[in-house]
Amino acid sequence: MKVEQNRTDELNVELSLHIVKDDYQDKRKKKLNEHRRTAEIKGFRKGMVPMGLIEKIYGQSCLVDAVNDLISESLNNYIKENGLKVIGEPLPAEDQPQVEWKDGNDFSFKFDIALAPKVDFELSAKDEIPYYRINITKEAKAEMKENLLKQYGSLEEGGAAKAEDFIIADFEQGDTKVEGTYVALRSVAEPVRPSFVGLKAGDSIDVNVNEAFVNEEDRAAMLKVRKEELAGLEPVYRMTVKNVKTFVSAPLTQETFDKIFGEGNVKSEEEFDAKIEERLAAEYAQESEFRFGKDAKDYLVKKADIALPEKFLKRWIYVANDGKFTKEDIEKEFPLFIEDYRWQMVRDYLMEKFSVKIEEADLLASAKGYAAYQFAMYGIGNVPDDQLESYARTILSQEKESRRVLEQVEDSKTLAAVKGAVTVKEKKISVEKFRELK
Numbered sequence: 001m002k003v004e005q006n007r008t009d010e011l012n013v014e015l016s017l018h019i020v021k022d023d024y025q026d027k028r029k030k031k032l033n034e035h036r037r038t039a040e041i042k043g044f045r046k047g048m049v050p051m052g053l054i055e056k057i058y059g060q061s062c063l064v065d066a067v068n069d070l071i072s073e074s075l076n077n078y079i080k081e082n083g084l085k086v087i088g089e090p091l092p093a094e095d096q097p098q099v100e101w102k103d104g105n106d107f108s109f110k111f112d113i114a115l116a117p118k119v120d121f122e123l124s125a126k127d128e129i130p131y132y133r134i135n136i137t138k139e140a141k142a143e144m145k146e147n148l149l150k151q152y153g154s155l156e157e158g159g160a161a162k163a164e165d166f167i168i169a170d171f172e173q174g175d176t177k178v179e180g181t182y183v184a185l186r187s188v189a190e191p192v193r194p195s196f197v198g199l200k201a202g203d204s205i206d207v208n209v210n211e212a213f214v215n216e217e218d219r220a221a222m223l224k225v226r227k228e229e230l231a232g233l234e235p236v237y238r239m240t241v242k243n244v245k246t247f248v249s250a251p252l253t254q255e256t257f258d259k260i261f262g263e264g265n266v267k268s269e270e271e272f273d274a275k276i277e278e279r280l281a282a283e284y285a286q287e288s289e290f291r292f293g294k295d296a297k298d299y300l301v302k303k304a305d306i307a308l309p310e311k312f313l314k315r316w317i318y319v320a321n322d323g324k325f326t327k328e329d330i331e332k333e334f335p336l337f338i339e340d341y342r343w344q345m346v347r348d349y350l351m352e353k354f355s356v357k358i359e360e361a362d363l364l365a366s367a368k369g370y371a372a373y374q375f376a377m378y379g380i381g382n383v384p385d386d387q388l389e390s391y392a393r394t395i396l397s398q399e400k401e402s403r404r405v406l407e408q409v410e411d412s413k414t415l416a417a418v419k420g421a422v423t424v425k426e427k428k429i430s431v432e433k434f435r436e437l438k
Helices: 021-038 051-081 138-151 216-223 227-232 254-261 269-304 310-320 327-353 360-377 385-396 399-419 431-436
Strands: 002-007 012-019 086-092 107-115 128-134 154-157 166-173 176-184 204-208 236-248 423-429
Touching: 012 051, 021 051, 051 086, 051 107, 086 310, 107 310, 128 269, 128 431, 138 269, 176 216, 216 227, 254 269, 269 327, 269 399, 269 431, 310 327, 327 399, 360 385, 360 399, 385 399, 423 431
Parallel strands: 128 423
Antiparallel strands: 002 012, 012 107, 086 107, 154 236, 166 176, 166 236, 204 236
């Protein structure tokens, strides 16, 4: 068997494989004998089928399998023996001629191989990456305090409905009556909302539900019908208000403090305000770290200046995903893919350069942090550590989630190492200006 290499440029290689009968004959015979031992053909005992019949039935498929096995072995051996660092997998050349699968024939195949570029750059104090320190203002503390008290507030009986209130109403149209429908005024379309503001228990108005509730799923739920039935309904209903509910923020009491921060952790409004500042500082620090990560990745990828075989990569993504994505899909998403791919190469280089190691404890800590965040999203704080750990281990047992956590930890530990090698230039900034950054 003969293998020829044609290096088309710095990142692309074309391998030509020339296969003759003697190269594949033994493999083909072995596959035919395997079929003879296992084939179950009517009129013959297992293992006693004449080889001529086996040849007739399985001859071509055994030829194809034998040659493909030989191709795979040859490509892998060539890559290994020549120390090639490749991207993806070898792909059949786009101008590969039609193959005539006939025993005794010689075969020629061409494969495209993409080479991984070398990543090599140095970092020093001359490299500057910005770190934005967000100022904590009285207005921000007041807003967080108000939002927290609202979060732990309650619905109470109201008088005239305000724009943020809720009403419980009956909708009538002829003999049809839908009772006890719950309506949030903020969900009413803006042009119609003013007619709802000021309504009190016992008030009635005519409502065009198509105009007032433009979301079809919400409208169907409100009228207690299937979405498919909406088109056949007359839109005008008589709406009678039964109750008005207004949302009242939680009072500054010990019960409220305990609900928000855990029992006994806050005992006065002054301590409440201190906790607000502490929480706000933690949130801003998280946003600052995220922004630093983005800026650092952009800086490092630009400094590495990695050229990639983009044409090959687009083909490889298409083939590797077995047509799950169209070429148009790949073209559309490719800029994000290539940006992430370059960062992965830079990260792998820096992890080796700075001897970054990932321990199980790192993964568990990251998963626990994510678990705590998820609980907090549902308004559940102060989750016991053993529950967080149990949930974190469940996250790590799931392949997709575990991979996400691993990448997150690799990013954070790599960027921590980078911080120690470059100049981190702190810049104080307002939260408004910070969120305007691109």
